[in-house]
Amino acid sequence: MVRHIVLFQLKKTVSEGDRLTVMNQFKEAIEALPKDIDVIRKIEVRFNMNPAEVFDIALVSEFDTLEDVNFYAKHPLHVAAGKLLAEVKENRACVDYEF
Numbered sequence: 001m002v003r004h005i006v007l008f009q010l011k012k013t014v015s016e017g018d019r020l021t022v023m024n025q026f027k028e029a030i031e032a033l034p035k036d037i038d039v040i041r042k043i044e045v046r047f048n049m050n051p052a053e054v055f056d057i058a059l060v061s062e063f064d065t066l067e068d069v070n071f072y073a074k075h076p077l078h079v080a081a082g083k084l085l086a087e088v089k090e091n092r093a094c095v096d097y098e099f
Helices: 016-031 066-074 076-083
Strands: 002-010 042-047 057-063 089-098
Touching: 002 016, 002 066, 016 042, 016 057, 016 076, 057 066, 066 076
Parallel strands: none
Antiparallel strands: 002 057, 002 089, 042 057
């Protein structure tokens, strides 16, 4: 099994209202993906509650293989969900590991 963790930092110049709107749209889009992308074993999006940290969004998902992660990453519905953050994203970090 592979756990795929992605962290997103949003631009500080984006208003709090706009940030929350985009974050919720992204969460809804990502968490809807398992019904269309069958390689996703588990997926969730959570928002950081600690203002002392720089990342705003955590996406945690699980797959059988790294090949499945790559299939998911290129899937048009996943790409569309990622575009929801395109204009407000400052930074992104990712790690994939076996468990």
